[in-house]
Amino acid sequence: MHSKIFSATPIGVQAHLVEVEVDLSFGLINFYIVGLPDTAIKESTKRISTALKNSGFRLPAKRITVNLAPADLKKVGTLFDLPIAVGILQAAKFISIEKDFLEETLFLGELSLDGSIRFIKGALPIAYDALKLGKKRIILPIANAQEAALIQGLEIIGVDHLSQLVNYLQHNAIIEPTKNKLFVDHKTIGQLNFSEVKGQEQAKRALQITAAGRHNILFIGPPGAGKTMLAKRLPSIMPPMNFHEILQTSKIYSISGKLQKKSLVTKRPFRAPHHTISQAGLVGGGTYPQPGEISLAHNGILFLDEFTEFARSTIEVLRQPLANNNVCISRANQTVTFPASFLFVAALNPCPCGFFGDKRKQCYCSQKQIARYLDKLSGPLLDRIDLQINVQSIQYETIHKKQNEISSEQLYEKIQNALKIQKQRFGSDILFNAQMSSKQVEQFCILTDTAQQVIKKAFEVLCLSMRGYHKILKVSRTIADLDQSEIIDVPHIQEAILYRSLDNYLERHRK
Ligand SMILES: [Zn+2]
Numbered sequence: 001m002h003s004k005i006f007s008a009t010p011i012g013v014q015a016h017l018v019e020v021e022v023d024l025s026f027g028l029i030n031f032y033i034v035g036l037p038d039t040a041i042k043e044s045t046k047r048i049s050t051a052l053k054n055s056g057f058r059l060p061a062k063r064i065t066v067n068l069a070p071a072d073l074k075k076v077g078t079l080f081d082l083p084i085a086v087g088i089l090q091a092a093k094f095i096s097i098e099k100d101f102l103e104e105t106l107f108l109g110e111l112s113l114d115g116s117i118r119f120i121k122g123a124l125p126i127a128y129d130a131l132k133l134g135k136k137r138i139i140l141p142i143a144n145a146q147e148a149a150l151i152q153g154l155e156i157i158g159v160d161h162l163s164q165l166v167n168y169l170q171h172n173a174i175i176e177p178t179k180n181k182l183f184v185d186h187k188t189i190g191q192l193n194f195s196e197v198k199g200q201e202q203a204k205r206a207l208q209i210t211a212a213g214r215h216n217i218l219f220i221g222p223p224g225a226g227k228t229m230l231a232k233r234l235p236s237i238m239p240p241m242n243f244h245e246i247l248q249t250s251k252i253y254s255i256s257g258k259l260q261k262k263s264l265v266t267k268r269p270f271r272a273p274h275h276t277i278s279q280a281g282l283v284g285g286g287t288y289p290q291p292g293e294i295s296l297a298h299n300g301i302l303f304l305d306e307f308t309e310f311a312r313s314t315i316e317v318l319r320q321p322l323a324n325n326n327v328c329i330s331r332a333n334q335t336v337t338f339p340a341s342f343l344f345v346a347a348l349n350p351c352p353c354g355f356f357g358d359k360r361k362q363c364y365c366s367q368k369q370i371a372r373y374l375d376k377l378s379g380p381l382l383d384r385i386d387l388q389i390n391v392q393s394i395q396y397e398t399i400h401k402k403q404n405e406i407s408s409e410q411l412y413e414k415i416q417n418a419l420k421i422q423k424q425r426f427g428s429d430i431l432f433n434a435q436m437s438s439k440q441v442e443q444f445c446i447l448t449d450t451a452q453q454v455i456k457k458a459f460e461v462l463c464l465s466m467r468g469y470h471k472i473l474k475v476s477r478t479i480a481d482l483d484q485s486e487i488i489d490v491p492h493i494q495e496a497i498l499y500r501s502l503d504n505y506l507e508r509h510r511k
Contacts, residue, residue, distance in 0.1 A: 001023070001024040001025075001062075001091045001092065001093070002021070002022065002023050002024075002091055003021070003022045003087045003088075003090035003091040004019055004020070004021050004022075004087070004102070005019075005020040005022070005083040005084075005086050005087040005090070005102060005107055006018070006019060006020070006083070006102070006103075006105060006106050006107065006135065007019075007020050007079065007080055007082075007083040007106055007107050007108055008106050008108070008126045008129070008130070008133065009073070009074075009075050009076060009077075009079070009080075009122075009126075010121075010122035010125045010126055010255055011073075011074065011334065011336060012289070012336040012337050012338055013125050013248075013251050013252065013255065013337075013338060013339065014125065014129060015122075015125050015126040015128065015129035015130070015133065016073055017133045018068055018069065018070075018073065018075060018080070019067075019068070019069045019070075020066065020067075020068060020080060020083040020084055020087050020107075021066070021067040021068075021069065021087070022064065022065070022066050022084065022087035022088050022090070022091045023064070023065045023066075023067075023091065024060055024062045024063070024064055024088075024091045024092060025062060025063050025065070026062060026063070027062070027063040028063055029061055029062065029063065030063050030064070031045045031048075031049060031059075031064045031066075032045075032063075032064070032065050032066065033045060033066040033067075033068065033084070034065065034066070034067050034068070034071075035066075035067050035068035035069055035070075035071045035075070037068060037075055037080075038074075038075065038076050038077075038288065040076070040077055040078050041068070041075060041077075041078070041080055044078060044080065044081050044084065044111075047078075047081055047110075047111050047112075047113060048081055048084055048085050048088070048111060050113045051081070051085060051111040051112065051113060051114070051115045051162055052085055052088065052089075052115075052162070054113060054114050054115045055115035055161070055162040055163045055166070056163060057089060057094055059088070060088075060092045064088060066084050066087065066088075068080065074288065074333065074334060076288040077110075077120065077121060077122070078110035078111075078118075078120065079108045079109060079110060079120040079121075079122070081109060081110050081111040082107050082108060082109030082110070082111060082117060082139075082140075082162075082165075083107035083108070083109075085111060085162060086107055086165070086169075089166065090102075094166075095166055095169050095170055096170075097169050104135055104136040104137055105135060105136070105137045105138070105139060106126065106130055106133070106135050106137070106138045106139070106140075107138075107139050107140075108120055108123060108126060108138065108139070108140040108141075108144075109139075109140055109141045109159070110141070111162065115161055115162040115163060116160060116161050116162075117141045117142070117159055117160055117161060117162065117165070118141055118143070119141050119143035119144060119257075119260055120140070120141060120144060121254065121255055121256065121257040122254055122255045123138075123140055123141075123144035123147055123148050123254055124147045124148060124150065124151075124247075124250055124251050124254035124259065125251045125254060125255060126138070126148075127147070127148035127149075127150070127151045127154060127156070128151055128247070128251060130151070130154055131151075131153060131154060135154075136154065136155060137154070137155040137156075137157065138154060138155070138156055138157065139157045139159060139165065140156070140157070140158060140159070141158065141159065141160070142158035142159060142160045142178075143158075143160075143260065144158070144259075145157075145158030145178035146178065146180070146181065146263035146264075147250065147254055147259050147263050147264060148178070149177075149178045149179060149180035149181075150180050150247065150250070150263075150264065155177045156177050156178040157175050157177060157178070158175070158178050159175065181263075191233075191235065191236045191267070191408070192232055192233045192235075192236055193233065193236055193407055193408045193409075194207075194233050194236065194237070194405065194406060194407055194408045194411060195404070195405045195406065195407035195408070196233075196405070197226060197229055197230060197233065197405060198394055198405060199394050199395075199405075200226060200230060200391065200394070201406070202389065202390075203219070203226075203230050203389060203391050204230070204406060204411065206387050206389045206499060207230060207233075207234055207237065207411075208237065208411045208414065208415060208482065209387065209475060209478050209479060209482065209499075210234070210343065210345075210386075210387060211234060211237045211238050211343075211411075211412075211415050212414070212415045212418035212419065212433075212478050212481065212482055213386075213418070213422070213432050213433035213434050213474065213475070213477070213478030213481070214343055214431070214432035214433070214434045214435070215386035215387050215433070215434045215474070215475060215478065216322070216343065216344040216345070216346075216384055216385045216386055216387070216434070217344075217345050217346075217385065217386070217387040217388070217389065218307070218345075218346045218347070218348070218382075218385045218387070218388045218389070218502060219231070219345070219346070219347040219348070219389060219390075219391045220347075220348055220349075220350050220388065220389070220390050220391070220501065220502055220505065221347075221349070221350065221390055221391035221392060221393070222349060222350070222354045222355050222358045222361070222392075222393055223349060223354045224393060225391045225392060225393045225394070226391065226394065227305065227347040227391050228272070228303070228305055228347070230391070231270075231272075231301070231303045231305075231345045231347065232270060232272075232303075233408065234270070234301050234343065234345065235267065235268040235269075235270055235300060235301060236408035236412075237408050237411045237412045237415055238268055238343075238415075239416070239419060241265075241266060241267070241268060241299060245299045246264055246265060246266055248298060248299065248339060249265045249269060249298050249299045249300070250264045250265045252291050252295050252296060252298055252338065252339065253265050253296065255290070255291060256290060256291055256296065258296070268299060268300035268301065269296060269297050269298070269299070269300035269301070270297075270300055270301045270303065271293045271294075271296050271297040271300065271301070271302050271303065271342075272302075272303040272304075272305060273293045273304070275304070275305070275306050275307075275309035275310045277293065277310075277314065278314070279311075279313060279314045279317055280292065281293060282294060282314055282317070282318070283317050283318070283321060283327050283329075283340075284327055284329050284336075284338055285329055287331070289329040289331065289336040289338075291338045292327070292338075294318070294321050294327060294340040294342060295327065295338040295339060295340045297340070297342040298339050298340055298341055298342060299341060299342070300342060300343070301342060301343045301344075301345055302342045302343070302344050302345070303345045303346075303347070304344075304345070304346045304347070305346075305347045306347065306348065306349065307346040307347060307348040307377075308348050308349075308373060308374075308376045308377060312376065312378065315378055315381055316378060316380075316381070318344075318381060318384075319380055319381060319384070321340040322344060322381070322384045323384070325339065325340060325341035326338060326339050326340050326341070327340045344384065344385070346385065347391075348377075350363075350370075350505070351363055351365040351369070351370045351373060352365050352369055352370070352373045353365050356370065357390075358392070358393055359392065359393065359395070360393055367509070370509050371509050374505075374506055374509055377506075382502070383467055386434055386471045386474060386475050386499070387475060387499040388499055388500060388501050388502035388503065389499055389501060390501050414482045415482070417481070417482070417484055418478060418481040418482045421481045421484070422481065425444060426440075433474050433475075433477045433478045433481070434474060434478075436474055436477075438470060441470050441473050441474060441477075444477060445473040445474070445476065445477050445488055446486075446487055446488060447476075447487070447488045447489075447493065448487055448488070448489050448490065450489075450490050451476075451488055451489050451490045451492070451493045454490055454493050454494060454497075455469070455472060455473075455493050455497070458472070458493075458497045462497075462500065462503060468500065468503065471500075472493070472496045472497055472500070473488075473496075475496040475499060476488050476492045476493045476495070476496035479492040479495050479496060480492045
């Protein structure tokens, strides 16, 4: 007695087809699962037999062999409980499912001991690839039905108990396919707003440039200056996520098991891991690779506060994802790639005590201490940051001055124009000024003669590297775009030069 059920497993963000074969034969009564299962799958024999018993089915008094094929594919987690249980019921002839139906259907789900079907990780990426795998239908936990229903052209059958599923498969009950109730919130209402931040005009302006050209940014300033408060409001001046972005980011959350409370990620994520985070926590890892913070920030913002406190080795691994917009995690038997395209925001104190250059509090750090502290900064990583800006503590007068602070909506108005200009400029090549190659910088950053004089002087005075020079040009391109100016003029270039404050600071302290 034999049966074959189809299931799938996510590897990275891709789904791979898994055939669940069940064989019942005479011999010693036992229950085996073969085909490279991890411990969760091995333990599933107990769960499955108890769940079957509590749903009114007695496990056949035979030798049960389950094979998960292909054998060389790593299979993780508990989502094979349901296909294995269905395979046993089919092989034991408790139920009889038509061949065509089985061919067209993927089964996923974890079983509770009482037979109820529990939420699983990774339903969305599997649904996403299901049509490509030649399937028309997915039967999965009801808790996962909404996320899977995002995929058009696929029948989603959500079930909450094994006995309910059996009734459905036996045509004794009807389960209506789940329809997607995707609600995308295109308004900024409910989001944090820049109007809640007092003063800090220069930082707000820098963030406007950051959002317009997707430039990574670094804040330098004393503790309590409001660096985190500012960074948290960045999503409010970025365009709403489009369908593709929602899908891509939600897939990552699905794999991490983070979609349980909401069906999709519809707002740009803001991730701010603590500096004690491990390397695997930040970029992803584990025996069966799981996405890290940088992938959870996909299409959103990664904010690293107290940047110098992160372990150097942890910081260094950010280089590859910042350059490629994804992260490759290699394991002995497989390499997994997770998307990781994020706007990078870092913040640091200017010195160990935090108050160097502060107007209110005295800094007692020695020159040597500051130099040692700044040495922790990784040069190659700083190369990925286009804007550097000082954020000063807010003054008493500012707190009490009654003035209307610029709002996110106001900042976004100009950003919208700049995004449109970039779209026309680059076509489908790249999306943002920050991504320009050196060749594109030469092609698109046309300066007036006087602007050229200004950057020439800056090049000499600031001892700019070629890379630093290109960064100033890229940022000035965005500033000109915000101004809707085709050509880059003196004020644009002057403002861009202002955003190299760390370079100056490092220069003064490192020797
Ligand atoms: Zn200090």
